[in-house]
Amino acid sequence: MPTPLYLAAAVAVSTAITWGLRALPFAVLGPLRRSSVTRFLALQMPTGIMLILALYTLRDLRPTPWTAMVPTAVALAAAVGLHLKTRNAVISVLGATALHVLLSTFWHAG
């Protein structure tokens, strides 16, 4: 069982590293912001980074047995479909998540 001291140390280490990674690049990259390469990257990166993060959240998905993938596949299709149709992120996120909760609860039970 982790002690409070250990947990506090783990939090401190994680915080220091995370904050460092978020703050220090501004000092290094600041002067580069005006270059045309940087502007090209800043323009092109969001789509790709968001896609990589979306794929990353699905990294534990395994194709065997295929039935285990059904809730995720259906919810994924719902998220894409809802968002292309409504353009409303609230509806897309809530709808797809609710569908996933329902499917994972009853799919496992059934």
Next chain:
Amino acid sequence: MRTRDFTAAAADTASVGLSLFPLGVSFGVLMVHAGLDWWWATVFTAVIYAGSLEFLLVGLVATVTPLGQIAATALLVNLRHVFYALSFPLRQVRPAGRVYATFALTDEAYALTAGGRARDWSGARILWMQVLCQAYWVGGATAGALAGALVPVTLHGLEFALTALFVVLTIDAWRDLRDLPTPLLAAGSFAAAALLMPGSLLPVAMALFTASLLIRYALRHRRPAPAVPQPASEPVVCGSGLER
């Protein structure tokens, strides 16, 4: 003025909040199920404030993993934040606020300001946006941990909120440009990283993706040149001055 910034930030964060809150709930439940006191969920989300790392930490701290390994995990999982400095509008925030603005520069804060969307936002609006994002996350985690401590029922599948959020953000970011090669390069980078270095999937995928974009940039900027012989190339200086 203050109220207007807050109202704007509340509207900016509505969709993100609807995925951050349920996600926080599932994190809180997970913390309690791992045997930690409920208030550690509040401490983790308020102090570390890095969602995907926190989810990984639950398993690591429950088994008292050495701090060195926790540091390495934090470094690898959050290395992607290095790239956010390229476009996050930190200059619009006054110096005192930059401490918090960099601390709270999460994937969601980056996504909400990406693509030049925040170019005319005030510093206060950017900070409120970040404060609200963190409030949804900490509030959800605390509520989830308290509920998990009281009611021994698990809700399966809540974690899909994060996937749904990133899918929605991908579609929104794609709509700004409607450019196909970039998402293909991203998917290819992810597949390559998953095959080559599954242990540090996220930073490797992002590094490969950045490298492929740089190659694409180099190819695109070579194309119009070949007809005229160029003098020895000088460092590229962009003097348009239109960007801000």
